[in-house]
Amino acid sequence: MSNGNPSSSGAPPVRRVLEAVTGSLERRYASERRFRLLGRIAVITGLVFVGSLFLSIILTGYTGFKQTYLKVPVTFDQELLDPEGKRDPAALAAADFGALVKRAMQAAFPEVSGRGELRELFGLVSSGAEYQLQDMVEADPSLLGTTRDVWLLASDDIDMVVKGHIDRSVPEAERRVNDRPLAWLDALEKRGAVETRFNWGFFTRGDSREPELAGIGGAVMGSFYTLLVCLVIAFPIGVAAAVYLEEFAPKNRLTDLIEVNINNLAAVPSIVFGLLGLAVLINFFGMPRSAPVVGGLVLALMVLPTIIIAGRASLKSVPPSIREAALGVGASKMQTVFHHVLPLAMPGMMTGMIIGMAHALGETAPLLMIGMVAFVVDVPKGFFDPSTLLPVQVYLWADSPERAFVEKTAAAIIVLLAFLIAMNALAVYLRKRFERRW
Amino acid sequence: MSTPLLIAVLLGLAAAAYVFGRRRSVSLASGAGGVRHLHSLPSYYGSYAALWALIPALVVLSVWIAFRSTIVTELVVRQLPPEVQQLGADRLGLVLNDVRNLASGNVVSREVTSELRAAADHLKSLERISAAAMAVVVLSLGILGGGIAWRQISPRLRARNRVEGIVNVLLVTASTIAIFTTIGIVLSVLFESLRFFELVPISHFLFGLDWSPQMALRADQVGSSGAFGAIPLFTGTLMISGIAMLVAVPIGLMSAVYLSEYAERSFRAAAKPVLEVLAGIPTVVYGFFAALTVAPLVRDTGAMLGLQVASESALAAGLVMGIMIIPFVSSLSDDVINAVPQSMRDAAYALGATQSETVRQVILPAALPGIVGSILLAVSRAIGETMIVVMAAGLSAKLTANPLDSVTTVTVQIVTLLVGDQEFDSPKTLAAFALGLVLFVVTLGLNIFALHVVRKYREQYE
Numbered sequence: 001m002s003n004g005n006p007s008s009s010g011a012p013p014v015r016r017v018l019e020a021v022t023g024s025l026e027r028r029y030a031s032e033r034r035f036r037l038l039g040r041i042a043v044i045t046g047l048v049f050v051g052s053l054f055l056s057i058i059l060t061g062y063t064g065f066k067q068t069y070l071k072v073p074v075t076f077d078q079e080l081l082d083p084e085g086k087r088d089p090a091a092l093a094a095a096d097f098g099a100l101v102k103r104a105m106q107a108a109f110p111e112v113s114g115r116g117e118l119r120e121l122f123g124l125v126s127s128g129a130e131y132q133l134q135d136m137v138e139a140d141p142s143l144l145g146t147t148r149d150v151w152l153l154a155s156d157d158i159d160m161v162v163k164g165h166i167d168r169s170v171p172e173a174e175r176r177v178n179d180r181p182l183a184w185l186d187a188l189e190k191r192g193a194v195e196t197r198f199n200w201g202f203f204t205r206g207d208s209r210e211p212e213l214a215g216i217g218g219a220v221m222g223s224f225y226t227l228l229v230c231l232v233i234a235f236p237i238g239v240a241a242a243v244y245l246e247e248f249a250p251k252n253r254l255t256d257l258i259e260v261n262i263n264n265l266a267a268v269p270s271i272v273f274g275l276l277g278l279a280v281l282i283n284f285f286g287m288p289r290s291a292p293v294v295g296g297l298v299l300a301l302m303v304l305p306t307i308i309i310a311g312r313a314s315l316k317s318v319p320p321s322i323r324e325a326a327l328g329v330g331a332s333k334m335q336t337v338f339h340h341v342l343p344l345a346m347p348g349m350m351t352g353m354i355i356g357m358a359h360a361l362g363e364t365a366p367l368l369m370i371g372m373v374a375f376v377v378d379v380p381k382g383f384f385d386p387s388t389l390l391p392v393q394v395y396l397w398a399d400s401p402e403r404a405f406v407e408k409t410a411a412a413i414i415v416l417l418a419f420l421i422a423m424n425a426l427a428v429y430l431r432k433r434f435e436r437r438w
Numbered sequence: 439m440s441t442p443l444l445i446a447v448l449l450g451l452a453a454a455a456y457v458f459g460r461r462r463s464v465s466l467a468s469g470a471g472g473v474r475h476l477h478s479l480p481s482y483y484g485s486y487a488a489l490w491a492l493i494p495a496l497v498v499l500s501v502w503i504a505f506r507s508t509i510v511t512e513l514v515v516r517q518l519p520p521e522v523q524q525l526g527a528d529r530l531g532l533v534l535n536d537v538r539n540l541a542s543g544n545v546v547s548r549e550v551t552s553e554l555r556a557a558a559d560h561l562k563s564l565e566r567i568s569a570a571a572m573a574v575v576v577l578s579l580g581i582l583g584g585g586i587a588w589r590q591i592s593p594r595l596r597a598r599n600r601v602e603g604i605v606n607v608l609l610v611t612a613s614t615i616a617i618f619t620t621i622g623i624v625l626s627v628l629f630e631s632l633r634f635f636e637l638v639p640i641s642h643f644l645f646g647l648d649w650s651p652q653m654a655l656r657a658d659q660v661g662s663s664g665a666f667g668a669i670p671l672f673t674g675t676l677m678i679s680g681i682a683m684l685v686a687v688p689i690g691l692m693s694a695v696y697l698s699e700y701a702e703r704s705f706r707a708a709a710k711p712v713l714e715v716l717a718g719i720p721t722v723v724y725g726f727f728a729a730l731t732v733a734p735l736v737r738d739t740g741a742m743l744g745l746q747v748a749s750e751s752a753l754a755a756g757l758v759m760g761i762m763i764i765p766f767v768s769s770l771s772d773d774v775i776n777a778v779p780q781s782m783r784d785a786a787y788a789l790g791a792t793q794s795e796t797v798r799q800v801i802l803p804a805a806l807p808g809i810v811g812s813i814l815l816a817v818s819r820a821i822g823e824t825m826i827v828v829m830a831a832g833l834s835a836k837l838t839a840n841p842l843d844s845v846t847t848v849t850v851q852i853v854t855l856l857v858g859d860q861e862f863d864s865p866k867t868l869a870a871f872a873l874g875l876v877l878f879v880v881t882l883g884l885n886i887f888a889l890h891v892v893r894k895y896r897e898q899y900e
Contacts, residue, residue: 021790029792031792031794032792032793032795035793036700039693039695039699042689042690042692042693042696043692043693043697043701043709046713046764047713050715050716052731053724053727053761056730056731057726060730236612238612240612240613241609241613243609245613248609258616258617261616261617263885263889264882264886265616267815267818267881267882268623268822268878269822269823269849269878270824271824271852271874272623272822275623275626275627275852275871275874276619276623276626278626279626279629279630279871280626286507286508301615301619308616332598334605361720362719362721362723363720364721365721365853368853369853369856369857391722394722394723395722395725395825395828410730420719
């Protein structure tokens with residue numbers, strides 16, 4: 001009675017504990033199920049995020065690899081293009097191919113007249129169509145004077161209509177493409193003169209303000225040169241630093257300082273490296289803006305910590321018996337490291353290197369700081385040419401207002417991701433192929 | 439001679455030095471009775487000569503290249519007429535640009551005067567002299583170095599020790615680059631920031647509530663407030679990072695717990711790499727995803743609920759940033775959870791605890807320091823993230839607590855202030871460096887604090 005416990009109705013203590021436990025079991029199991037469910041929801045949410053990210057990019061981007069062409073009979077008028085009839089390349093280069101395109105379009109739709117309507121008609125084809133014809137004639141001057149059916153590149157708006165990105169049910173005033181061009185397009189379609197083809201030019205051309213002419217060729221080359229600079233600088237320095245710190249460095253203040261620095265640099269926001277590049281490389285040393293050398297240098301400094309940390313890990317995994325055996329037969333410390341330890345650690349270092357390069361390939365922020373966001377039409381041919389990089393190209397296109405650039409952006413992202421996946425797959429393969437268990 | 443060609447010739451010279459050095463050592467040894475009478479292997483004599491041919495020449499070459507343009511420009515400026523030299527730095531820069539364009543045969547923006555022509559010719563001749571002198575100096579240094587080393591070669595020369603000594607110096611140099619990078623970062627942001635704080639008081643920068651970095655070109659210009667109070671940027675950054683952490687911490691932590699404690703081996707093997715894919719995706723892709731998919735989704739959902747959502751809302755940027763950070767939280771927490779010894783789990787089960795009770799009352803407390811550390815690292819990652827916010831967050835610095843409103847962040851402002859052509863001395867560009875300094879200090883502080891937490895409170899189970 002003085003116990004104070006209401007449930008103590010005279011039963012033995014063991015029974016009471018058992019009752020309490022079994023009584024609470026249901027509640028505890030329910031909470032167990034809830035917890036497990038929460039965990040499952042978390043994982044599934046994460047997976048859904050991955051899935052929706054990839055899906056949204058791929059669904060937006062796959063049409064970017066295709067481009068619409070219109071078949072138009074073109075009369076390569078000798079009078080217009082080469083009135084002197086000499087087929088002189090210089091004269092052909094200066095000839096008015098724009099007029100040729102206009103005449104061909106007019107001939108295809110003879111009923112169209114009036115300036116406004118004609119401008120709309122000429123708007124069906126891309127402004128790049130004239131260069132297309134020019135290239136044809138320059139390649140084969142015997143075309144002059146003949147009439148051929150030519151597949152001309154359609155303008156980006158027409159391309160969007162064909163791909164179904166422009167809703168025809170919207171009132172004309174709010175639509176990007178008016179009724180008349182749509183009618184002409186339908187007429188062409190009836191003649192079987194509209195086709196979408198794989199857009200090879202997307203991979204070879206440089207940037208352009210016209211979405212149908214824009215390509216990632218320049219950006220890919222820019223990325224290539226930049227990564228080459230980054231590789232040439234970061235790999236030797238990274239390997240040397242890893243070797244020194246892991247094999248030779250005495251335990252002292254300097255070594256500690258270096259290690260602290262490397263670990264901290266690995267966590268510094270990438271944009272700060274861009275500030276470093278801007279202040280030191282461009283403003284102090286006067287290196288050129290927008291050049292792959294500067295980009296490569298900045299990226300090299302950025303990935304160096306990653307490479308050093310990976311390199312040290314792979315040196316650490318080489319067992320001491322290898323070193324002792326080499327030292328035992330009279331090799332010097334340096335010979336031991338360079339002839340025996342380093343070759344065995346090399347696959348691991350290569351893996352770290354590739355992962356670092358993949359990181360560098362996807363990096364954008366520091367490059368914005370050093371002026372690699374320029375609009376570059378030409379494909380860069382060297383380390384000092386102004387150039388842009390694949391991720392920066394994505395950023396530039398994502399900012400462009402034209403509807404057609406959305407799919408180009410997503411297509412460029414698909415290419416970028418393909419490169420990254422290939423690099424990571426190579427790293428995984430190397431690790432699997434050369435990994436040794438001692 | 440162009441620089442790549444020069445480097446190629448230099449490498450050829452080094453190769454020749456190697457061959458001759460090696461040959462000399464062998465021939466000297468054959469006089470003394472065979473290679474075993476040499477102190478080192480013949481290849482070390484070759485390497486010794488090659489290193490001597492290469493290294494001094496390369497050092498001179500890189501110093502020359504680093505200072506070439508500065509010196510040449512300085513000499514050209516001295517030769518310009520005095521009234522041009524009196525111009526301000528930016529005007530002078532324009533003139534120099536024209537001189538350079540004229541010299542390289544490009545389009546020039548102004549009338550070509552005889553002075554401009556003379557300056558261009560001077561620039562051209564200076565550059566020619568510089569290139570020629572560089573080639574002569576570097577190559578003769580290479581030959582001289584190789585020759586001296588070649589002369590030194592004798593059977594008693596301790597070539598291996600010397601080569602190893604040089605290699606050791608190179609290794610030390612390579613590993614000190616990390617220190618120099620840090621020093622470079624600190625100095626570059628610090629110097630520009632100090633110049634900024636001369637123009638704008640530091641208290642105004644750190645505690646001001648108004649950010650509008652438009653500077654007046656003329657004194658009477660409208661809207662040239664030039665206010666540099668960074669508080670709205672800090673709050674914007676904190677809000678977006680906060681939203682990101684609200685997404686990333688629960689999802690990341692719970693999936694780490696689920697994958698390491700509950701999931702079957704095959705599911706874990708499949709799901710973990712897929713989640714880690716998120717860490718390898720370039721941030722510009724996230725930015726595009728945020729702007730293309732998530733921001734419209736958030737806006738439409740808000741409109742359905744009758745809420746006013748800005749098209750560049752902090753919520754959208756924060757959500758996507760949270761997705762990006764999930765793998766940081768989950769894989770770091772996963773490591774920490776796996777480091778908790780199995781015996782502790784077994785003990786809890788033996789006492790009758792359910793699995794979730796074990797996780798909540800035994801494993802998570804034991805792993806807490808590591809988890810806190812990983813969250814701190816993730817926060818520092820979120821604060822320094824640039825591309826997502828540049829593409830999905832706004833530009834206007836608003837002091838607001840509404841996540842549906844558009845806010846701007848420190849990194850966005852750094853990018854907008856520095857992208858495009860600006861003169862380098864305006865408070866606008868200098869402000870970017872001051873923001874960079876804040877960013878660097880804060881992320882560094884967070885990292886050091888995270889490491890400290892992990893070290894100090896880590897339970898030792900061995």
